[in-house]
Amino acid sequence: ALDDSLRQITADIVGLQTRSAELEDERKAIPDLDAARLTINENRTKLAELRSQQAIAKTECDRLTRDQKSGKARAELVKSETTAWQSRLTAAQQQIASLSSRISETEARLEDLRKRPADLEIQRAALLTELSEAEEKRKQAADILIATENKLSEVEQQLKRDEAALGEAREARVRAEGSVQAAEEHFKTLRERMAEKLNCGPEDLPALAEFKEGEPLPEIADLEQTLAKYVRERDNMGPVNLRAETEAEAMQAQIDTLQKEKEDLVAGIAKLRQGISQLNAEARDRLQTAFASVNEHFQELFKSLFNGGRAYLELMNGDDPMNAGLEIFAAPPGKKMQALSLLSGGERTLTALALLFAVFQTHPSPICVLDEAEAALDESNIGRFCKLIQKISVETSARFLVITHQRVTMAHMDRLFGVTMSEKGVSQLVSVDLDAAIAIRDGSKAEEALRAVRAA
Secondary structure (H helix, E strand, C coil): CHHHHHHHHHHHHHHHHHHHHHHHHHHHHCCCHHHHHHHHHHHHHHHHHHHHHHHHHHHHHHHHHHHHHHHHHHHHHHHHHHHHHHHHHHHHHHHHHHHHHHHHHHHHHHHHHHHHHHHHHHHHHHHHHHHHHHHHHHHHHHHHHHHHHHHHHHHHHHHHHHHHHHHHHHHHHHHHHHHHHHHHHHHHHHHHHHHHHCCCCHHHCHHHCCCCCCCCCCCHHHHHHHHHHHHHHHHHHCCCCCCHHHHHHHHHHHHHHHHHHHHHHHHHHHHHHHHHHHHHHHHHHHHHHHHHHHHHHHHHHHHHHHCCCEEEEEEECCCCCCCCEEEEEEECCCCCCEEHHHCCHHHHHHHHHHHHHHHHHHCCCCEEEEECCCCCCCHHHHHHHHHHHHHHHHHHCCEEEEECCCHHHHHCCCEEEEEEEEECCEEEEEEEEHHHHHHHHHHHHHHHHHHHHHHC
């Protein structure tokens, strides 16, 4: 619109100049002096009018020129703002691309880390399965060993019974040999007595022809008693197990096999225990490393939040870090070292926030959500809390999503999200970009200053 007005005013000025030139030519062409004077007077009057019109036009032209300059300045300002917004848009697009690549990498790493617990669980399940199988085999081997030992004890008892029966048989044999020897001596005595008394030997008797030489001629009652005695002795000896030695060898081979299986099971159990001990050792090392890192970050963040003081973490109740408890000792500026439970509410909140952010710095994540974490803090401590969030965000490139009702916390954020009820019963989500709002506010101030300069 200003350009159109400027072109119209320029055309009017050119027209006025042309008209002035034509009037000047007409004035020169007038030959009559009086008429020329009269014409001059008239022309003077017209010239005065034209001058007044020209002055008005010039004033208008100057005004339009000023408007044009101000419009150009405003256009330059808008152009510079457009360039700035374009550069910010380019930077934002680059940042979005960088964040997208980082998100992709983080998702890949997160996917790998999500798979690791499943793999470890599978390995743990496999180890537990192997351990249960080994324990089952051990139980079976133990049962077989017990059964074998029972059989061996039965065989040993049978062997003892057989040895006792054999000893009794040997004793009976010795007694029988003694009886035979006594009978021979008695028979010899009888022969001598027969030779002395009858002058003949037992072979001369026809009734003893069927007996061999050297055999006595016992009575029937004696023979029946001797037979009954031998029958009783045979019955007392019981049946003789001729396969006892073969069965003992087979049982010994089975015992050796079970012993080898037992040794294999013991070796497997030792190997499993060694693997479990290695896993426990690695877990202890990782826990101690992570604890040292968290303790270091905790001490630095505690000093930053309290503007001084000392604090540290300590494992309690046991030398084993896997089963030890955790105690927090803190000494804010001007106070002595004491446990966390003895501090005030605000001090405990700041100490807990220091521990929380120490763990976050040890294992940072792309996004951190805080739900009214600063609810128990006053405004000065809330300012320290917000500065700490900004510092950690710059160091770790993480994004913080803070749920809060504190105005000081909202003032330190880059973007605000809230819910408003513009109409009764109708909720609406509201989003405010504070950087854009500040830019708009600065632009409005610049426009007001430009208007003030124009008015001056």
